[in-house]
Amino acid sequence: MGELNRKKAWELLSLLDTKEISAVELTQSCLAEIDRSGKKLNSFITVLSDSALEKAREVDVKRSKGLPVGRLAGVPVAVKDILCTKGVRTTCGSRILQNFFPPYDATVIRKLKEADAVVIGKTNMDEFAMGSSTEHSAFGPTLNPIDPARVPGGSSGGSAAAVTAHQTILALGTDTGGSVRQPASLCGIAGFRPTYGAVSRYGLVAFASSLDQISPFAKDARDLWLISDVISGHDRRDSTSIPERLFDYPYSGFKGKAGLPKTTRFGIPKEFWGEGLAPEVREAVRGTIDKVSKAGYEVEEVSLPALSAGIAVYYIICTAEASSNLARYDGVKYGVRVNDYADLFEMYAKTRAAGFGAEVKRRIILGTYVLSAGYYDAYYLKAQKVRAVMKKEFAEVFKKVDFLLGPTTPSAAFKLGEKTDDPLEMYLNDIYTVPVNLVGVPAVSIPCGKNREGLPMGLQIIGPQKKDEIVLKAAIMLESLGIKL
């Protein structure tokens, strides 16, 4: 069967079900690729070879005995090292959690295990998910498998690189401001951010709680559908978890259901075409939009004026929430504590100084500032109001169109070190992705071409809240127009 790890989950599941291949073979093919390229790309912080093979054997036994199996039975899934895994080190890419072994599984990990997925390892990331390049990891940067001189994007760069390099079939990341869609775009794979609350955040180490969302990576939109169906659903352990199911029917390869009605309307936000967008990305996305139009769908220009303030709003709200969430790293309950301190204050301050990297410190200071007396109204409260304006604009535009289409990132993958000296420049890479998080809607990034250097570029499809399933249907439709890489 050769190169099993290059196939998609929906192809592999039918081979596994008919016993043409075994879960052990499949897992071994991924582990062999991790052996070959894992160290060089630095995609994993922890590889779980033993428990992965054990799970694969268990699934093979179940199938051979004709016992019922889960929906991802035998499919390798890599998970970002921000998701708690019982008894398996969970670092968040930070020195402060370098010895943290969670006593419980995150809800998504439990769901993956119940679906008989093979959890193959914990992937590298920007520290506490703060970054757009995976260069801010205490465990060193992850490289882009397409061009190792370039970043894979971030903060879920390890998961994106692992799928791209065929070290796993599927992966989970988290998308707080674009941290799954942006790396998917830079690596040439598919990434989906579900509606806020569609996937339980229980056991996800918090960065910015009103924006954080566990989000999958895959090689195509069908696979995204498959894993989203498994990980989503209500969880009483997350009070922001949506009660209703967003994926209605069991996965059947979308047989006969993939088509979108020709009356489907795509809106092109004019704010997405301004300054900073690389001409090659503009061209590639425009080319796709033309194909959508030629295929008979309605395409019209729309306007959401508050979009242009997206990055500004985002960096006030996410830093405010982060400064509060990261107060828990105090050297008392878990994580690292320094040895040398005179009193309690010094223990806190020195522990946090030694445990956090520069980007985390920057964001804690900015977040503390925007929440402080005298500046709260001007920054935090104002940002929340602009966020409400943005939400109204999205609600209005979705009365006119079914989806929004636009670029995922302003440029293809940049070089390592290119943006690390200028935080603002790094932040601006998320200009098209952060509005989605601010208004809590679902969005998917799929490849839409390569530039002259062979670097992939992505486009995103954004839909209204809770329309996760049709957003993925739209992605499957776009893939069928032959625009994938």
Add this chain to the structure above:
Amino acid sequence: MTFQPSDVERYAKLARLALSEEEKARFARELSSVLEYVGQIQKVDTSGITEYETVVPLPPAWREDVVEPSLSVEEALANAPDRKDNFFKVPRVL
């Protein structure tokens, strides 16, 4: 608003974060440019907005106040940097 190293020091102290002189100078410079950029939110008209709501509005998630299985003391303390008996151990507070 421009951030001076003394401002950085003030907010870092509120956040219980010790910084070197070099970090204070660097963060002051970097955060000044970020603050200048985020200042653009003032230009957005928000006069119609009285308060903001949650991202996806949901009813409160109530539950009965009953004891359920939870982590054992050993599991809860397993990651503690320092402990004594069934407690987290910290430097003298009072």
